[in-house]
Amino acid sequence: MSSEPENPSSSTATPPEESGEKISKKAAKKEAAKLEKLRRRQEKEEEASRKTASLSIEEESFSRSYGDVTLNELKSTEDPKAGKWREAVEGKEWTDVRELVEAMEGTEVLIRGRVHTYRHVSSKKGFLIVRQKGSKVQCVVAESKENHVSVDMVKFVRQMNSESFVDVIGYVVLPKDPVTGTTQQVEIQVRKVYCVNSALQMLPLYVEDAARSEADIQAGKPGANQDTRLNFRVIDLRTPANQGIFSIQSWIQIGWRECLLRKGFIEIHSPKLLAGSSEGGSAVFRLDYKGQPACLAQSPQLHKQMAICADFERVFEVGAVYRAEDSFTHRHLCEFIGLDVEMAIHKHYSEIMDLVGELFPFIFNKINENCQKELEAIRKQYPFQPLKFLPKTLKLTFAEGIQMLKEAGVQADPLGDLNTETERKLGELVREKYDTEFYILHRYPSAVRPFYTMPCADDPNYSNSFDVFIRGEEIISGAQRVHDPELLTEQAKRFGIDVETIKTYIDSFRYGAPPHGGFGVGLERVVMLFCGLNNIRKTSLFSRDPLRLAP
Amino acid sequence: MSSEPENPSSSTATPPEESGEKISKKAAKKEAAKLEKLRRRQEKEEEASRKTASLSIEEESFSRSYGDVTLNELKSTEDPKAGKWREAVEGKEWTDVRELVEAMEGTEVLIRGRVHTYRHVSSKKGFLIVRQKGSKVQCVVAESKENHVSVDMVKFVRQMNSESFVDVIGYVVLPKDPVTGTTQQVEIQVRKVYCVNSALQMLPLYVEDAARSEADIQAGKPGANQDTRLNFRVIDLRTPANQGIFSIQSWIQIGWRECLLRKGFIEIHSPKLLAGSSEGGSAVFRLDYKGQPACLAQSPQLHKQMAICADFERVFEVGAVYRAEDSFTHRHLCEFIGLDVEMAIHKHYSEIMDLVGELFPFIFNKINENCQKELEAIRKQYPFQPLKFLPKTLKLTFAEGIQMLKEAGVQADPLGDLNTETERKLGELVREKYDTEFYILHRYPSAVRPFYTMPCADDPNYSNSFDVFIRGEEIISGAQRVHDPELLTEQAKRFGIDVETIKTYIDSFRYGAPPHGGFGVGLERVVMLFCGLNNIRKTSLFSRDPLRLAP
Known part of the structure; x- marks a missing residue:
């Protein structure tokens, strides 16, 4: 379209009449033959032109029924006769x-x-x-x-x-x-x-191939491997399953916001550029901020709590979260979207769990009501069973979980964390016993929770914290936070954190802070687990992992 | 609360009975006096205790009517008798x-x-x-x-x-x-x-002072300067005006989403960690990504367009945008929230302007309907006139704008950009003539727009682009994009961009791309200009500028 030849006159077939050269007989004869040839060509062209003219009513109309749209026509021209x-x-x-x-x-x-x-x-x-x-x-x-x-x-x-x-x-x-x-x-x-x-004739990935189910590929039809898909994500995303996945991702946010806004929450945005090193730990992306050392927020934790100290009472955030972890699992990304909640509580951390227990079934129902076509499209390529969840979310204590595992012959440290395998096993036991794949496990051992977690009143070895599971995988972490600056300082020190680096955070509790708590969940994980997908890269629009920074 | 003395026994007043020292007469006398003192104190305490017991029905109840809540009571205890x-x-x-x-x-x-x-x-x-x-x-x-x-x-x-x-x-x-x-x-x-x-007795900032209007401060009452406010933002944010500002920010997003979702858009999240240098330019934050050079996205431009190439047709994003610019103005931040739209268009870039012209009045009406108390709270501290806008948004061409300025005696380059002062002047002229403070100016000179902007069909010196103004300040930039990879490459080169660094972006148009366009707007600026505020730091929860990275 914009590839017109740079010097169109160079390809002209007409003789150089302006040249003053002397012409030999042979040359003259040759020239005459050339001219005769030209004459005949012109005659032919004229005939063709006449033919076109005589057929214009029909042929002309036929030829106007199809063709390439010129770029000029697509430049928002106002002229209806542009083409x-x-x-x-x-x-x-x-x-x-x-x-x-x-x-x-x-x-x-x-x-x-x-x-x-x-x-x-x-x-x-x-x-x-x-x-x-x-x-x-x-x-x-x-x-x-x-x-x-x-x-x-x-x-x-x-x-x-x-x-x-x-x-x-x-x-x-x-x-x-x-x-x-x-x-x-x-x-x-x-x-x-x-x-x-017009697309290129040869594409690096075909939608047909990208859309094949595992069963079809097993049966010998061509598929596409994950790296090809991710390298040419703009093509991969065109499959019906992918169109469905990101529509569902959008709907999850619709449900999230509808439920929270109705309950008096407001949406905030906390800064992702932080001085120091976020909540501590080495898995942060560091950068130079105008000469100051800075890092990317690993979570909105500190600022969402500060928003509570700033009287917003009930806040949520949907925003990017950065983890420089070298995790090559199916469930870790270096950049993902965190759905976060923080709220003042009156008496008990169950107020937070009650919200979780109501919010997620609300979201799940929202998807089931509005995304049947999308779910069908996903299921066609990646078969999965609908998620089982109860209208009233099941809550178990960590100790009850350990006991269930013990009865099933699985040993787990009552003061340690559950590993992925044990979590999955517990998920199975819970599904068998309670017929749900969505449940809350609370009162986690203090040792495995962050320093800002409120210990239990009756036993400091346990904390006012919870995890939430979907299909046996941990997806949400939440807790009541320590709002007392002295206890907070003490716990930070015990966790080996340099309290100077989180001074602003700790200080914000000195100016009056209500009891509060909250939770965080990765959007991509919600989509992945709701749809029973096997890899989080399927639910991130353009995924970022330790090896991937493009497209 | 958790500040119990580490070694309580060291402060005991009882004599060291276990010491085998010989006691002198004088010492013995002294010791006897001490014991007598102790005996008297004990008697007094017993008497007080008896008194309390005898008054328990009344006094005991009185003393239970007030007091400090212990941290233990706030640790979500289940025990109603905990305190x-x-x-x-x-x-x-x-x-x-x-x-x-x-x-x-x-x-x-x-x-x-x-x-x-x-x-x-x-x-x-x-x-x-x-x-x-x-x-x-x-x-x-x-x-x-x-x-x-x-x-x-x-x-x-x-x-x-x-x-x-x-x-x-x-x-x-x-x-x-x-x-x-x-x-x-x-x-x-x-x-x-x-x-x-309990808050500290002495606070670094008082809500009363932070909430003072300019008029009250002029009248001699104490105020608080901007740096103090921002340093102690968790206190500053408690003022009625600030509570209102962030409630309105939340409502703007509600209106934004409601209108766009209804029109078939879906919400996406593009990565903020990019290889290379975003859309080019030096004002990017650079970082090391697992050994690869990377930067923070200056806008979701490239990825939102790629989402269109990926068949999402109509997408929007609400997400962080990073600018490492050394701008110390009232309207620039190094990190802000971008509201972005990208959409396939059928024929004309007016399809995008029509959306803008409908979307923002929808948002403004939403705020006026739902936030009267909030607006009142803001107005009390920062007086402002309600924004004037028309139900059908005014559209003027850039040339018409230049002409209006010319008629008012203001010269402006017809192929250049408007400066802040000229924009403000034009805003005044438009308000006088059309009675609106919200309007669209389109067909900008190509030279002042990004390389991916579609030139006009009739004159490549102009482009299918627009800016939108609120109260004389530019707030939205939008355009039809070049979806043809050859023209895009050509324009990128002309703008001095190394096309190799944006290869994935350009390539995504080779696999078939529809005509499309979109726009972007800073959330903080919408709040600022709707409420007639004088500084963008007032509308960013925790602002980031070249000198500020905390709290």
């Missing part, structure tokens, strides 16, 4: 592919989508599947005088590269037999088709 | 201060808030103003046998430090005269009062 596409779509509205239904039979529609596949029938007919987001519709391109569809137009459609963007104008028709391989059960009888933007 | 506070609040629900209204006259309530001020009347009576978030109520503490309020209790209340958290149990009464200086028009006749958490 044939611009003229064809003038005054028309686009219909979404997913909205194409039987009731529209006979109406003319204009749709935009990608060339998903083309099935060649003959030089006069073919089937173009147009995909828009996850939805697909079959468009029938067949030579037809009545519809102004020429063989050349059928050829044009056949030759379009897959993944190109196309505008199709045609009539909605009902197919004789049900169409397989599309989401829409109507067809489009194509009248006009324009290539809005 | 007098725990016992007093057992089975009771807390009422929010803002919910205290005349209709509740005579009912007993339990409230929690901060000690805002105490007005001493006599040793037997005083007025305690309790503040919860922005709301205040007057609590009358007066000696009363009937209410079990002793003089000691009045003294206890008087001696509480300001900003301490307090639980008050009492009856709602209607004051004879209207109460000035509180938001609630009822009083609480105090029966019980407990200090939940």
